[in-house]
Amino acid sequence: MQRMKVPTLxxxxxxxxxxxxxxxxxxxQLWPGDVTRDVGIGEFAVSGARRExxxxxxxxxxxxxxxxxxxxxxxxVIQESMMSAGLPTxxxxxxxxxxxxxxxxxxxxxxxxxxxxxRTRDLLEDREQVLLEIExxxxxxxxxxxxxxxxxxxxxxxxxRENLEMARRSALQLDEMIGEVR
Numbered sequence: 001m002q003r004m005k006v007p008t009l010x011x012x013x014x015x016x017x018x019x020x021x022x023x024x025x026x027x028x029q030l031w032p033g034d035v036t037r038d039v040g041i042g043e044f045a046v047s048g049a050r051r052e053x054x055x056x057x058x059x060x061x062x063x064x065x066x067x068x069x070x071x072x073x074x075x076x077v078i079q080e081s082m083m084s085a086g087l088p089t090x091x092x093x094x095x096x097x098x099x100x101x102x103x104x105x106x107x108x109x110x111x112x113x114x115x116x117x118x119r120t121r122d123l124l125e126d127r128e129q130v131l132l133e134i135e136x137x138x139x140x141x142x143x144x145x146x147x148x149x150x151x152x153x154x155x156x157x158x159x160x161r162e163n164l165e166m167a168r169r170s171a172l173q174l175d176e177m178i179g180e181v182r
Contacts, residue, residue, distance in 0.1 A: 027146040040073040042112030060163040064171035099142025110137040128155040
């Protein structure tokens, strides 16, 4: 009976080390050459996630962008600008609405998107998969410049550490997108 426990323990240890992250970016050909590193954090629609994940992600993204040298206008300030421009604060903005926001926010890029968390169960444990989709909107030109998609698979859980890891990978990708234009 003890011989059965060793392979099972090894299998459990092996599955805990299998989480991975993948990042994909799509940049339009319309990306202007004069884009600055001033970004605002807009709305993030969250599904399947716990409440703390929803509240933590915009802050994690702001921190990751600060680390990469971006000037960041955080979500509460963006929401105030949205309200003063008569825009809804409970959903993602369309391109034309982002153009209206530009007057009150003063930055160039608005990041908004969706965070979807899915839990799968198997015989040994629960695992989580997370999809983060970020739209990059130019508020001065009122158009979508691209998107960043980050996939996290086979996570043992999704908390502040994973939030920050996804935010850092997304911030790096945005930095590379801006660098490709210059």
